[in-house]
Amino acid sequence: MTAEAGFSRLLSAADQALVEAAAAAVRTHYAYGRHTVGAALRGRSGRVFVAVNLDATVGRAAICAEAVALGAAVMAGETVEAVAAVRHPRPDEGGGPQVVPPCGLCRELLLDYAPDARVVLPGQGETPLRALLPSPYRR
Template identity: 50%
Template sequence: MRDEEVPNPASGYTDPIVRDLVAAAFETIRDRYVLARHQIAAAVLDADGRVHLGLHVDAMVGRAAVCAEAGALSAARLVTSASLLAVAAVRFPKPTEPPLARVVPPCGLCRELLLDHAPHISVVLPHPEDPLIPLACLLPHKYVGTKWPAPLTQP
């Protein structure tokens, strides 16, 4: 891919935390992009200031694919039980698209998953003027089952 031609979308953000998360996700996907395999990377910030990375892993059978946010959540939980504060995901362009990487919000499944494990997490949106909002605002009516006690699933 034309790595040097794709600008880092982090440069559009002024908040240093947001900029660092977006930059980490961008650098990860820029370095690991493979057409039809890896197109999105995510970065999750924990309360100890560490950033955990995840990579979208596509599959021939779509349901078997793993989202980058799920990978970053798993990576975080492998090394810490600290609260997860924020998540950013960056989509790298295909060779047939204009050379613009972009911040993308989590899909519905990832919204549910992240809120199950980090009920107070915020998400970076592709709006540099107001980039960080509680993820619960994107999923105001989250599914609440009986598998876990209610306090873990309430934002």
């Protein structure tokens, strides 16, 4: 299970399914130092887009799972409504994938493409994306 029982009660069935989709993606494709985060984005149509992060030897070339999933959603013409990301534990940690908040870069990127999206946060349930980035960068 990717979320403790108390946390799961904070989520709708659709958000629980989103967390499980992200967890399944990272469980399936986990490779220490390569793919450690899974993300799932739900579009307005109900379609879910899943991805894992793409780590790289040159750190700057790495791409977060949320960005990979967002690219797929954008290409499908989807409006993103909800986002969940999970991190697979390192081999020495044990346990299963756990919900993690999007990094700052992903918050900015998601805000550009899905300003009205909601984000699943660890231990808190769902919150508006805008609440995670109250002062976004603007050109």
